[in-house]
Amino acid sequence: MKRKIYIGLLLIAFIFQASIIQVQAKEFDYKSKEFEAVASQFMCTCGCGQDHFECDPKTCNLTVGFKEDIVEMMNKGWNKEKIREYYVNIYGEEILTAPEKSGFSLVAWVMPFVVLILAGVAIFFIIRKWVKKKETEVQTPDNESDKDEVEDEILSSMIEEERKKYL
Amino acid sequence: MYLFANATIYVGLALAIYSLLIITLGISTKNQKLINSGKGGVIAILVCASMAMLSLFYLLATSQFQYEYVTDYTSSELPIIYKLTALWAGNSGSLLLWTFFLVLYTVMIAFSRKMRGNPMVPYISAILLGNIVFFFLILGFVAKPFVLLDQVPIEGHGLNPMLQNPGMIIHPVTLYLGYVGLAIPFAFAMAALILKNVDDFWIKMTRRWTIIAWLFLSLGNIFGGQWAYVELGWGGYWAWDPVENASFMPWLTATAFLHSVMIQERKNMLKIWNISLIITSYALTLFGTFLVRSGVLTSVHAFANSNLGLYFLIFMGVAVIGALYVLMSRYSLLKRSAGEFNSYISKESSFLINNLLLVGAAFGVFWGTVFPLVSEAVRGTKVTVGMPFFNTVQAPILLSMMFVMAVCPLLAWQRSSLKNLKKNFLIPAILAVVAMALMVVLGIQKAWAVIGFGVIVLLFITHFLEFYRGVKARRKMTNEKVYLSLYRLMTKNRRRYGGYIVHIGIAFIAMGIIGSQNYDVQTMKTVNLGDSIELKDYRINYERLDQKREGINDIVYAEMTVFKNGKRIGSIMPEKVFYGNWDQPSSEVGLISSLKEDLYVVLSDWEDDGKATFIVKINPMITWLWIGSFMIVIGSLFAVWNGKYQNITPRYTGVRKEVS
Numbered sequence: 001m002k003r004k005i006y007i008g009l010l011l012i013a014f015i016f017q018a019s020i021i022q023v024q025a026k027e028f029d030y031k032s033k034e035f036e037a038v039a040s041q042f043m044c045t046c047g048c049g050q051d052h053f054e055c056d057p058k059t060c061n062l063t064v065g066f067k068e069d070i071v072e073m074m075n076k077g078w079n080k081e082k083i084r085e086y087y088v089n090i091y092g093e094e095i096l097t098a099p100e101k102s103g104f105s106l107v108a109w110v111m112p113f114v115v116l117i118l119a120g121v122a123i124f125f126i127i128r129k130w131v132k133k134k135e136t137e138v139q140t141p142d143n144e145s146d147k148d149e150v151e152d153e154i155l156s157s158m159i160e161e162e163r164k165k166y167l
Numbered sequence: 168m169y170l171f172a173n174a175t176i177y178v179g180l181a182l183a184i185y186s187l188l189i190i191t192l193g194i195s196t197k198n199q200k201l202i203n204s205g206k207g208g209v210i211a212i213l214v215c216a217s218m219a220m221l222s223l224f225y226l227l228a229t230s231q232f233q234y235e236y237v238t239d240y241t242s243s244e245l246p247i248i249y250k251l252t253a254l255w256a257g258n259s260g261s262l263l264l265w266t267f268f269l270v271l272y273t274v275m276i277a278f279s280r281k282m283r284g285n286p287m288v289p290y291i292s293a294i295l296l297g298n299i300v301f302f303f304l305i306l307g308f309v310a311k312p313f314v315l316l317d318q319v320p321i322e323g324h325g326l327n328p329m330l331q332n333p334g335m336i337i338h339p340v341t342l343y344l345g346y347v348g349l350a351i352p353f354a355f356a357m358a359a360l361i362l363k364n365v366d367d368f369w370i371k372m373t374r375r376w377t378i379i380a381w382l383f384l385s386l387g388n389i390f391g392g393q394w395a396y397v398e399l400g401w402g403g404y405w406a407w408d409p410v411e412n413a414s415f416m417p418w419l420t421a422t423a424f425l426h427s428v429m430i431q432e433r434k435n436m437l438k439i440w441n442i443s444l445i446i447t448s449y450a451l452t453l454f455g456t457f458l459v460r461s462g463v464l465t466s467v468h469a470f471a472n473s474n475l476g477l478y479f480l481i482f483m484g485v486a487v488i489g490a491l492y493v494l495m496s497r498y499s500l501l502k503r504s505a506g507e508f509n510s511y512i513s514k515e516s517s518f519l520i521n522n523l524l525l526v527g528a529a530f531g532v533f534w535g536t537v538f539p540l541v542s543e544a545v546r547g548t549k550v551t552v553g554m555p556f557f558n559t560v561q562a563p564i565l566l567s568m569m570f571v572m573a574v575c576p577l578l579a580w581q582r583s584s585l586k587n588l589k590k591n592f593l594i595p596a597i598l599a600v601v602a603m604a605l606m607v608v609l610g611i612q613k614a615w616a617v618i619g620f621g622v623i624v625l626l627f628i629t630h631f632l633e634f635y636r637g638v639k640a641r642r643k644m645t646n647e648k649v650y651l652s653l654y655r656l657m658t659k660n661r662r663r664y665g666g667y668i669v670h671i672g673i674a675f676i677a678m679g680i681i682g683s684q685n686y687d688v689q690t691m692k693t694v695n696l697g698d699s700i701e702l703k704d705y706r707i708n709y710e711r712l713d714q715k716r717e718g719i720n721d722i723v724y725a726e727m728t729v730f731k732n733g734k735r736i737g738s739i740m741p742e743k744v745f746y747g748n749w750d751q752p753s754s755e756v757g758l759i760s761s762l763k764e765d766l767y768v769v770l771s772d773w774e775d776d777g778k779a780t781f782i783v784k785i786n787p788m789i790t791w792l793w794i795g796s797f798m799i800v801i802g803s804l805f806a807v808w809n810g811k812y813q814n815i816t817p818r819y820t821g822v823r824k825e826v827s
Contacts, residue, residue, distance in 0.1 A: 031691040031782055043551045049408055051553065054401045058743065058772050059751055097553035099538065104546055108538045112531035112560050119527065123519050130508035 028071050030057075038080050039070055042087060043097050051097045168231075172222035172313040179215030179266075180303035182208050187296040194289050202289045206277050209292060212299060213274050216267040223260060223312055227253050232323050235314040236260060242325035242748050244718045249331050255339045256330055258460060258475060259310035264340070266302040268347040273299065276351065287369065290358035291351075298350055301482050310475055325748035334394030342387025342414055346452040348380025349417055352424075353449035356442050357490060360497045365438060373445070374428050375807055381421045382803040388414055389796040400754030400769045402689070402784045404792065407557035412536045413455025416529045420448040423525035426518050433580065434515065438501040439494070440522075446490045451529075453483035458536070512588070517575040524568040531560045558684075566619055569677055572670055573626035576633045595632065599625035619681040626674045630667050657805070665806025668798055675795025682788030689784040696777040703785055705766055706730040707739075712777050719747025725770050725779055729759055741770040741781070765789045 029035065030053075039053035046060045052070070055063040073083050087095050099105035186208030193201030223236070227250045232238045240253040240260070255261040273295040282288050306312060329335070352373040359369035391411065392404035405411060424444040430437050461476020494501075508515055535552045542550045577591040603621035611617055634653065637660075641652045657664040692700045699708045711726040724742040728735060739757030746752070757768035764787040773779035 029690055029692070031689040031784075040555070043553060049406065050401060054403075056400060056754070056769075056771065092548065094549045094551055097551055098556040098559075099542070099550045099552060104542065105550060108535065108542075108550075108552060108556065109560070111534055112527065112564075115530055116523070116527040116564070119523055123523055127508055127511060127516055127519065131511060134508060 038083055041084055042095050175215045175219035176306050179212050180307050182212045183300045183303050190289050190293045209273055209277050213270045216270045220267050223254055224251055233315055233319040235316050236312055238320055238323045240326055242323040249326055252336045253326050259312040262310055263312050265343050268343055269299055272351055287358045290361055291354045294354040294357050328746045328749050328753045332394055332398050334390050338390035338394055341383045345380050345384030345387050348383055349448050349452050351376040352445045356445045360493045365500055377421055378807045384418045385799050400756055402767050407554050409536050410459050412532045413458045416532050417448045417451040419525050419529035420444050423522045427522050430515055430518055450483055450487050453479055514578045514580045517578050521571050524564055528564045569622045573629050577629050595625055595628040598628055613685050616681050616685045623674045662806045665802045668802030672795040672798030675791045679788045679792030683786045686787045691782050693780040700783055702783050704732050712779055721745040739768055741768045743770050760790050762790050
């Protein structure tokens with residue numbers, strides 16, 4: 001009985017292994033969305049200035065091995081974050097195409113918006129100051145405030161019409 | 168030839184120093200003769216710079232490899248056009264081109280018909296001459312274009328194949344015209360401040376020059392993007408590379424200036440802000456040059472590392488400190504006219520928001536560009552700041568910018584009442600929301616894309632209404648035919664309607680960016696001869712793989728027939744080019760463009776039995792990017808086109824001086 005179980009297990013292992021080989025032998029699409037999600041996180045260091053998703057394997061030997069390694073990890077079931085962690089541990093944060101969103105690198109992400117918000121608040125107060133200054137000086141009649149550029153346009157057309165008549 | 172060529176540089180330097188000194192002396196002693204002598208000097212400098220350019224062209228065209236520059240950037244089999252364009256392939260040659268443009272602009276200002284008798288001219292000339300002296304010093308002592316080699320090589324190193332493309336002939340020239348062009352508004356602003364001339368004459372003249380510089384800067388970036396798209400084989404057009412960022416930043420600040428200057432014209436406000444924008448734009452052009460030439464940041468565009476960047480950094484420092492000193496010394500004069508707003512919601516306010524977003528976007532780009540240096544300085548860790556960062560940070564800012572652009576034309580100057588807002592915005596807003604709902608129903612379901620396209624629809628409607636209402640108002644009074652009325656409306660308000668054309672162009676570009684970023688599909692397949700690749704509606708039959716020789720280059724190419732929905736739409740021939748004097752091969756993509764999408768095929772790899780690997784991409788709406796770019800050019804030209812000058816050239820009413 002035991003022998004039969006061993007043979008059965010061996011048979012299952014053999015079938016399973018064959019399926020793995022089949023999966024690996026199948027051509028992998030290096031331009032698929034799932035590969036892009038993982039590979040575009042990493043900067044190629046060959047000097048091309050591109051990430052490992054974009055870098056052309058024909059012109060860069062570095063990316064050939066890198067791409068194969070990523071596929072191997074994906075086949076092992078590693079997700080995007082785990083693969084990212086693996087490479088950051090080896091090469092440091094520099095391998096990433098964008099800084100981490102934690103620690104000091106978070107400053108990179110936050111700073112532009114902080115500056116924008118602060119400047120926005122400053123502009124609001126400046127406009128408020130200017131509006132108040134105007135209000136204290138003189139009340140603008142309502143009819144004038146509604147005047148828009150189309151009315152300017154009409155006026156200039158009229159002037160031109162008159163000019164044509166008399167000149 | 169060696170003596171002559173070098174003489175053009177050193178005589179040019181001597182003349183530049185002479186002209187600068189004599190004009191400065193002329194200004195301080197109010198002696199017109201000295202000023203005229205200086206102006207004559209400027210003409211002589213132009214002759215020197217032209218001779219230097221012609222000398223280098225001649226040496227490059229005739230493959231005189233005894234010259235280091237010719238050896239470094241050309242080879243004898245190179246087509247003549249690329250031999251000539253190698254002039255701006257290297258450090259010293261490109262700086263010579265820069266100097267030539269700077270001198271050319273200076274002559275145009277010094278002898279401008281419109282500036283005749285204007286006391287600002289000597290000041291502007293002196294400031295530009297300061298720049299010219301710096302560039303001649305660099306050409307004479309740091310990056311010398313005419314250096315002889317000890318041994319004459321039989322052959323040159325050749326031109327980087329990436330630069331052997333029509334896009335690369337024009338891209339650097341337009342970019343330099345833009346960069347150099349921004350020195351003119353800077354010189355105008357400084358001259359006006361020194362003269363205590365705070366009327367709006369200078370700002371109108373400056374605006375005109377800024378539009379010209381802005382147009383060239385736009386063209387430079389567009390040609391660069393187009394080149395990257397067809398030549399680099401990655402299917403993109405903008406990589407947020409530090410050098411691309413360096414040209415985008417002054418573009419953003421110059422755009423901000425072109426808008427805020429309208430508030431100064433109308434309300435005599437924001438003078439300090441506008442001058443600051445001019446100074447910033449000019450400083451950013453020097454900062455860009457520092458980035459390209461110093462090697463502090465890794466970039467595909469960078470020239471060989473040299474200490475040249477340091478000189479630019481010092482020059483930038485001197486220029487900015489000098490400019491700030493002049494600005495501060497005139498602060499009370501400028502502050503005197505601080506203005507007032509009628510309402511929170513008005514065209515003026517929207518221009519301030521526009522400036523906030525544009526300068527904020529420029530800051531975002533700057534911050535991302537220098538963050539690797541900041542990170543290294545603070546924690547000793549290098550980081551890379553690439554596309555994902557810039558796309559994430561810039562997308563919301565630039566989308567908000569598009570929204571402001573859509574809303575602004577319908578806001579009234581002075582004050583927009585609730586009634587006014589309702590009248591102007593109800594229908595466009597409803598139509599934009601309906602369009603967004605329709606997009607969702609039709610399958611466009613990515614949030615950014617729907618919002619982006621919605622804003623673009625709003626922009627188109629508000630801009631259409633601007634034209635419609637203008638024509639309607641004219642016709643009501645003049646009974647003209649529609650087209651005549653439209654023509655007259657536009658030609659009588661060139662700046663305004665030119666600006667709207669540019670807005671529509673930007674909207675088209677945004678369409679191209681949103682479409683291609685969100686809905687591109689691609690695959691990489693290895694196929695046998697006779698097999699086909701299928702992607703979406705396309706079937707691409709791989710029919711032949713062959714090799715040919717062009718000069719010293721070997722070209723491997725594939726012949727492919729393309730079918731869409733079963734119908735043949737054409738054939739393509741993606742290539743891989745192996746250069747005789749360059750290690751890296753390059754890709755020539757196979758491309759079929761339509762208004763809807765581009766089919767983009769790259770030959771990636773092949774084997775002896777004919778089996779080949781292809782990258783096939785479908786990039787939606789790319790053509791709109793180029794159409795939008797074309798409209799930007801048309802709009803800018805329309806805005807600055809002179810006609811009878813009635814809209815453009817203002818009369819000088821500033822302070823009078825004895826010399827001009």
